[in-house]
Amino acid sequence: MPEFNPLALENQLCFPLYAAAKELTRQYKPFLDPLGLTYTQYVAMMALWSGDNITVGDLGKKLYLDSATLTPLLKRLEAHGYVRRTRSREDERAVIVSLTEEGRALRDKAVDVPHCMAGRLNITPEEVAQLKALLDKVLQSFR
Amino acid sequence: MPEFNPLALENQLCFPLYAAAKELTRQYKPFLDPLGLTYTQYVAMMALWSGDNITVGDLGKKLYLDSATLTPLLKRLEAHGYVRRTRSREDERAVIVSLTEEGRALRDKAVDVPHCMAGRLNITPEEVAQLKALLDKVLQSFR
DNA sequence: TGTTATATAATCGTGCGCGATATTATAGCG
DNA sequence: CGCTATAATATCGCGCACGATTATATAACA
Numbered sequence: 001m002p003e004f005n006p007l008a009l010e011n012q013l014c015f016p017l018y019a020a021a022k023e024l025t026r027q028y029k030p031f032l033d034p035l036g037l038t039y040t041q042y043v044a045m046m047a048l049w050s051g052d053n054i055t056v057g058d059l060g061k062k063l064y065l066d067s068a069t070l071t072p073l074l075k076r077l078e079a080h081g082y083v084r085r086t087r088s089r090e091d092e093r094a095v096i097v098s099l100t101e102e103g104r105a106l107r108d109k110a111v112d113v114p115h116c117m118a119g120r121l122n123i124t125p126e127e128v129a130q131l132k133a134l135l136d137k138v139l140q141s142f143r
Numbered sequence: 144m145p146e147f148n149p150l151a152l153e154n155q156l157c158f159p160l161y162a163a164a165k166e167l168t169r170q171y172k173p174f175l176d177p178l179g180l181t182y183t184q185y186v187a188m189m190a191l192w193s194g195d196n197i198t199v200g201d202l203g204k205k206l207y208l209d210s211a212t213l214t215p216l217l218k219r220l221e222a223h224g225y226v227r228r229t230r231s232r233e234d235e236r237a238v239i240v241s242l243t244e245e246g247r248a249l250r251d252k253a254v255d256v257p258h259c260m261a262g263r264l265n266i267t268p269e270e271v272a273q274l275k276a277l278l279d280k281v282l283q284s285f286r
Numbered sequence: 287t288g289t290t291a292t293a294t295a296a297t298c299g300t301g302c303g304c305g306a307t308a309t310t311a312t313a314g315c316g
Numbered sequence: 317c318g319c320t321a322t323a324a325t326a327t328c329g330c331g332c333a334c335g336a337t338t339a340t341a342t343a344a345c346a
Binding site: 038039040041065066068069072073076091092093094 | 331332333334335336340341342
């Protein structure tokens with residue numbers, strides 16, 4: 001009987017999680033390139049479409065990212081004309097991120113992306129729901 | 144009745160996958176720091192502990208990584224004294240990656256890492272198995 | 287009020303991750 | 317053999333990702 005090898009890639013949960021996340025974001029590329037967005041920028045825009053005029057810190061909490069990642073990313077989105085970064089009047093420490101007209105309009109061009117991507121996943125809607133629920137549970141346990 | 148928003152983060156599978164992968168690798172840090180490994184280096188070492196004397200290309204297929212990522216990573220592992228990179232005698236294009244004694248010995252120090260990490264996941268072993276099966280299926284569908 | 291603590295972004299350094307290109311070696315073929 | 321095609325790595329450029337530090341602003345409080 002072969003011994004169980006705890007350090008084999010195929011016995012790890014972490015490895016398929018790591019690899020699947022990379023592969024998934026790679027699959028987005030052809031859909032996001034026409035919008036001029038990277039995957040992380042797309043995620044940031046989704047958060048902003050759900051509610052802008054939010055501080056960098058609050059955006060970071062939603063995306064699990066800190067200012068070291070977000071500040072340069074938001075500057076690139078600003079350079080693209082999709083967002084504005086303005087110091088808060090009430091609290092000069094905070095930077096408020098808001099959408100420009102162009103950024104708001106981009107939503108219409110992005111609205112089909114989730115459906116296009118769903119077509120690439122060879123798993124059933126039930127499995128998607130199950131997977132999402134498990135991942136949310138894992139994420140929550142790290143909070 | 145509120146409309147379904149396809150672009151909301153909480154309606155996406157991709158986002159918890161992306162976020163959970165990041166959080167998981169972050170959780171590894173305290174266990175890998177004493178070994179002098181990053182998460183990706185740890186994954187590469189796991190593949191090599193399962194069988195070294197492998198080409199960069201074959202290692203990349205196992206890890207879903209290309210030479211642009213692997214070459215510098217392997218050079219860092221070589222600088223740490225964990226691996227050797229030698230041109231193949233039969234095919235001068237290929238580079239063979241093998242473990243040093245120190246690299247082989249590192250396995251003993253790493254053998255408890257999976258168990259330590261499992262303790263951090265607040266999900267049942269059944270859920271782990273289920274999650275792993277679903278992720279493997281997603282990965283396979285991208286192949 | 288003045289001083290210290292805390293909060294918020296920005297910056298810095300290092301290491302992925304990957305598309306694109308360059309370099310060198312082997313294979314195929316006339 | 318010479319020529320072209322293909323294969324294996326390496327390099328380049330850019331954008332995350334994040335721990336650590338810095339700069340500035342607000343809060344707390346003696």
